[in-house]
Amino acid sequence: MATITEENYLKALLALVSEPGNDRGCGSVSELGQRLGVSVPTANSMVKNLHAKGLIEYEKYKPLTLTQAGRRAAGLIVRKHRLTEMFLVDVMGFGWEEVHEIAEQIEHIDSEALFSRMDRMLDHPTVDPHGSPIPDAEGRFETVMYANLSESQVGKRFELKALSQSTSEFLTYLTERGMGIGSELEILSVEPFDASMRVRLNGQEELVLSERVCQMLLVDPL
Numbered sequence: 001m002a003t004i005t006e007e008n009y010l011k012a013l014l015a016l017v018s019e020p021g022n023d024r025g026c027g028s029v030s031e032l033g034q035r036l037g038v039s040v041p042t043a044n045s046m047v048k049n050l051h052a053k054g055l056i057e058y059e060k061y062k063p064l065t066l067t068q069a070g071r072r073a074a075g076l077i078v079r080k081h082r083l084t085e086m087f088l089v090d091v092m093g094f095g096w097e098e099v100h101e102i103a104e105q106i107e108h109i110d111s112e113a114l115f116s117r118m119d120r121m122l123d124h125p126t127v128d129p130h131g132s133p134i135p136d137a138e139g140r141f142e143t144v145m146y147a148n149l150s151e152s153q154v155g156k157r158f159e160l161k162a163l164s165q166s167t168s169e170f171l172t173y174l175t176e177r178g179m180g181i182g183s184e185l186e187i188l189s190v191e192p193f194d195a196s197m198r199v200r201l202n203g204q205e206e207l208v209l210s211e212r213v214c215q216m217l218l219v220d221p222l
């Protein structure tokens with residue numbers, strides 16, 4: 001049984017090793033510390049502790065990876081987090097920008113019954129309200145690689161599938177413009193000066209989106 005702090009380390013290391021572009025699937029103690037906002041010595045002693053529990057592969061001066069047991073444990077925390085977010089949005093009517101902080105707390109509840117009931121009530125969802133995959137009951141999940149809108153072609157239509165980051169500020173920005181997972185975006189033109197895009201949303205109104213926003217929208221062609 002891991003403590004809340006240990007669970008947060010496992011989750012942070014899983015996020016680090018699953019980052020797109022990290023083909024080696026490993027991280028360092030300092031990256032891990034940075035992610036968690038703790039010093040390198042603090043992160044180092046926790047890593048040693050998780051190594052002793054058989055959850056992290058650790059050797060001095062070598063990159064960090066999760067053991068099979070560690071990956072499963074981390075995947076299950078992410079599962080609880082994302083199921084909770086889905087439950088809060090779908091069943092309880094929260095906005096998608098309101099749920100992360102609540103899920104950060106609920107993910108540490110140790111009750112398989114609670115989360116399998118949630119999963120059943122939601123009819124076994126595979127993605128959370130932000131389009132991120134929900135790991136299965138063994139903690140396994142696949143990251144789907146979507147293109148971002150800024151790399152996509154003018155004149156084509158796309159479906160918004162996921163977001164490359166989901167801060168509440170960004171989610172609020174999207175909500176205010178009527179955008180959500182499943183929205184249809186047609187690229188009408190790209191401004192050569194700053195790469196901002198004029199798009200048509202859901203076959204109706206036109207919007208101008210900055211390059212930064214377009215880079216955070218992960219899409220699939222329709």
Ligand SMILES: [Zn+2]
Nearest residue numbers: 085099100103
């Ligand atoms: Zn979240």
